[in-house]
Amino acid sequence: MRLLRLWPDESHFDFMRFRRLTFPLSAVLSLATVVLFLTIGLNFGIDFKGGTLVELQAKSGTADVAAIRHTAVGFGFGEPEVQELGNQGTVLVRLPLQPGEQGQTAVMNKAHAAFDADYDFRRTETVGPRVSGELVQSGTLGVVLSVVAVLLYLWFRFERELALGAIVGTLHDIVLTVGVFIITRIEFNMTSIAAIxxxxxxxxxxxxVVFDRTRELMRRYKTIPTVDLLNLSINSTMSRTVMTSISSGLSLLALVLFGGEAIKGFAIVMLCGVVICTYSAIFVSTPVLIYLGLMLSGARAAAERSGVPQPAE
Structure with a gap:
């Protein structure tokens, strides 16, 4: 019985020819992300900004989001965020942080006075400025340390050129993922750090996976040109890459469509992340090895310097 193949076993597709297009594209997207981060910034949630979160459940089973938002604006505490969770009459109301304990008490008093008649208060959370500041610090530190640990692993896992290529790809994926948060305005909170x-x-x-195959082929073929070697590495692992990406993407798509509002933002970012990582492994981290001067052997280097063409094996 023949196994399902989503990519031909004997494929010789030339992925490396697209590097002249994908490198400028990735550079533009990365620079645009940095500019947007410095100008627009992330849409920080209550975890990082501080404030009051109230989860309301409509007694009638149907919530009037527009009326809730209009009422919350009338509190005079700043611009509220109102989000309906699914279609079960559940609504999240986020109100900006107010100074002092009396300010937070005034928020809850007005909320109860306005919504007690038609809604049940299922959950109430208040995050003060000190707590939100500690969350920002600990969250940032956690991401930085994790990324540094990954980069160190890559440095010791591969030869110098392969390690640098993997590091470039990983940083590229992180930057573009942050860009997804900025463009979509998905709330950035502690769950978002888990997504990153x-x-x-x-x-x-x-x-x-790709670089392990590259290293294996480097030892097997001593005179194959770098471009042919990298194309062979990607083609030989492409079936696995397609299968992994499609299975992961379908699972995340199901979460986006049917998982509810509570995890929809997380699922959207993860779905975009799968696309970014797959693109990066094929069109960024692997082609960059050409410019990093990947050398297979002294004989190969001498052959290239002499201009003698070497057949692809």
């Missing part, structure tokens, strides 16, 4: 770390792991997995 998960994407780092997925990126690492994709890159290691």
């Amino acid at each position: 770390l998960t994407i780092v792991g997925y990126s690492l997995n994709e890159t290691v």
Whole structure:
């Protein structure tokens, strides 16, 4: 019985020819992300900004989101965020942080006075400025340390050129993932940090698979040109890459469509992350080895310097 193949076993597709297009594209997207981060910034949630979160459940089973938002604006505490969770009459209301304990008490008093008649208060959370500041610090530190650990692993896992290529790919994926948060305005909270770390792991997995095959082929073929070697590495692992990406993407798509509002943002970012990591492993981290001067052997280097063409094996 023949196994399902989503990519031909004997494929010789020339992926490396697209590097002249994908490198400028990735550079533009990365620079645009940095500019947007410095100008627009992330849409920080209550975890990082501080404030009051109230989860309301409509007694009638149907919530009037527009009326809730209009009422919350009338509190005079700043611009509220109102989000309906699914279609079960559940609504999240986020109100900006107010100074002092009396300010937070005034928020809850007005909320109860306005919504007690039609809604049940299922959950109430208040995050003060000190707590939110500690969360920002600990979250940032956690991401930085995790990324540094991954980069150190890549440095000791591969030869110098392969390690640098993997590092470039991983950083590229992190930057573009942050760009997804900025463009979509998905709330950035502690769950978002988990999404970024998960994407780092997925990126690492994709890159290691391709580069392991690259290293294996380097030892097997001593005179094959670099471009042919890298194309062979990607083609030989492409079936696995396609299968992994499609299975992961379908699972995340199901979460986006049917998982509810509570995890929809996380699922959207993860789905974009799978696309970014797959693209990066094929069109960024692998082609960059050409410019990093990947050398297979002294004989190969001498042959290239002499201009003698070497057949692809």
